[in-house]
Amino acid sequence: MENRFNLIDEPWIPVVDHGRVSLRLIFSNPEYRSLGGNPVQKIALLKLLLAIAQAASTPEDEVEWRALGVQRLAERCLAYLDEWHERFYLYGEKPFLQMPKVADLIEKRTELKVNSATSGAKKKEAELNGEPKSLGAGFYPDLPSSNNTVLSHTLVERNLSDADKAIFVVSIMNFAFGGKRVEGDMDSLHGKLMGNRYSAPAGPSMGGWTGYLHSFLLTGSILSDIWINTLTESDVRKAAVWPQGIGKPIWEELPSSEGCEIANQYKSSYMATLVAMSRFSLLAGNGIYYMDGLNYPSTKNGWFESGLILDRSGSDIKTKYVDPEKRPWRELEGLLSFIDGNKTQGFDCLALRIGIERGREHFLQFAVWAGGLKVSVNSGDQSVKQSDDFVESIVWLHGAALGKPWIDQLKREMSDLESLSNILWSKVFSYFKSLKADNGKKKENTHAGKAASQAKHLFWQLCEREFQNLVDHCDQTDEAGVQRRKLRQRFADYIQQAYDKFCPRETARQLDAWAKCRPNNSKYLNQEV
Structure with missing residues (x-):
């Protein structure tokens, strides 16, 4: 077969403000800010770029990682791509990530x-x-x-x-x-x-249930993103979950089958978390031949990816899943709980833990990105239905401000907002119940329950536009306190907006119910901040 469409030379990677670019351009241009595409595509592309970086130059430890730097890492990646140029053809005798x-x-x-x-x-x-x-x-x-x-x-x-x-x-x-x-x-x-109804397990980054949430540290430059998320040999040894260490990328030596020695060794390497090859496929014409590929253990068996968000506090390892009703920014304080030194509670993410330490040292500002895709499961089949959707959030942090006082303040603010949203739910529910809108047995299935949930969802949508401002003012200065009080007034206004949106007052009965059930935010507004 003719070798054509080499991913190193052809434009195919979506980049914000620049359109499609090639792998060579990615590692040659520091002005590229961020990857484009939907959240799943962003994660998959970042993982591919990280796999190239790990193959080109994996540092031994943090000292070597600092000495490597962004520019030297990019140069080594370009040299690596030149060396393995023949393995990056999308079509040909050895098509990229495909099994002829x-x-x-x-x-x-x-x-x-x-x-x-x-x-x-x-x-x-x-x-x-x-x-x-x-x-x-x-x-x-x-x-x-x-x-x-x-x-x-x-x-x-x-x-x-x-x-x-x-x-x-x-x-x-x-x-x-x-x-x-x-x-x-x-x-x-x-x-x-x-068999003719054979069901393949999901790819490891998706997970076998409703879809994993992933998180990485970003910097505002794709090259810096690759550098700050590159693990060292020491990081991999400390994780103690990949017996084969970093490993080598799958395109250097394809397995002959899903159970051969090469496949078994690859599945035990960190490289397999970056490019899993969970499907054996081959592009042909306008379609694809599509078979099950390498299967991986679940997180319950101790296998995980650096970007997954895990809770190890219980007897079983729990993984954070995508929830379109609760966007990732609402759980920022949980993702960063390790900052206050408490390692026994909350969620932990290896990519964030390593990345934030690096970010504090090398960047004035950096961002926590989290995203994924919510899917539905029916008899092992995953698909996108009804309220399933992509989600992603990005929150910028000031490295100098991070610390226990900052995270404690953020936890308090988010806890108070959560209480505020629960009050809104109960007030909207009470409004409709007082009008005897329905007599359903389950609160959430009644008209009152559905309206209350919609009001609560609207409240969080309104809060999202101000969340970055809140994060920027969780330090303990007087000016930050003044700004937080202004934000509290704004959040209280959002409660009223959401309540008024779903609780009309056009008739006398509605007006009476509206006045009786209207939320009182005085306690929230009068708290010391």
């Missing part, structure tokens, strides 16, 4: 099915099943089902460009949805029998 052998397996299955067909219809069905599967819109890291519901123009099937196909292939390595849309009714490359 899967086409032979599917061809063999198709031939057997066609030869054993008892009718023309069965023969035609076997031939169609042997064709490459559609990539759909390429928006999600998954193939469309035969009865896929189109909710917006972003889900309409289309012929993807080579650049979009490259992003799709990179995304499915870590974030492939679990389910039955992989090839089945055949033996795998390792000889495992896969």
Whole structure:
């Protein structure tokens, strides 16, 4: 096959304010601020860039990491890309992150099915099943089902460009949805029998349930983002979860099957958390051959990625999941709980813990980014339905201000806002109950409960626009105290706005209920801040 569309030279990576750029340009231009695409694509692309950086120059410890610096790391990455240029073709004899052998397996299955067909219809069905599967819109890291519901123009099937196909292939390595849309009714490359309803596990970055939340430290420069998130050999040894250490990237030596020695060693390396290869695929025409790939242990078994947010305080390791109803910025104080020195409670994220220490030393400002995709699960099949959605939040921090007083103040402010939102819920609920709007048994399923939940959601949406301002004024100066009091007045106004939005006062009965149930924010406003 002809080698073409080399990812080092061709523009395919979305970059804010610059459009599509190549890998070579990413490592050559410090002015690129941030990656584009949806949150899953951003995570997958950042992981790929980190894998290249780790392969090009993994420092031994923090001293070596500091000496490496952004510019030297970029230069070594460029040298690495030149050395491995032949392995970055999207199409060819060794297509990037793809397994040409899967086409032979599917061809063999198709031939057997066609030869054993008892009718023309069965023969035609076997031939169609042997064709490459559609990539759909390429928006999600998954193939469309035969009865896929189109909710917006972003889900309409289309012929993807080579650049979009490259992003799709990179995304499915870590974030492939679990389910039955992989090839089945055949033996795998390792000889495992896969029935015609074979269900593949989800990619490790997605997780087998509703979708993991990921978090990384960002700096406002893609090159600096790569540098600050690059782990050292010492970091990997201390984590004690990847027996093979950093490892080498999968494109340097592809496994022959999902159970070969190369695959087993790769799954035990840190590199596998960056580019997982959870699907064996091959682009063909406008479609893709799509099979189950490398399977990974769950976080309960101790395997994890540096960007995952884990709670180890109990007997079982818990992982933070994506929740569109509670956007990540609302849990910032939990993500940063390690700042106050308490290591036994709250969530911990290896990427944040290492990154923030570095950020304090080398940057005046840096940001905590968190994001992911919420999915639904039905009999092992993951899909995007109803309220499922992408989420992401970015909050900028001043390194000099971070410390126990700052995090304690942030915790207090967020706790008070949470109390305020709960009061709003109860007041809206009481308003409708006083009007005898319904008599449902479960509060959340009644009209009153739904209206109360919507009001609460609106309140948090309004608060989000001021959250960065709150974070900037959680230090203990007099000026910060003045600003926090102004913000409290604004948040109290948002409570009234949300209440008025969902509790009309057009009739005498409504006006009486509105006045009786109206939230009183005096306690919140009169507290010392």
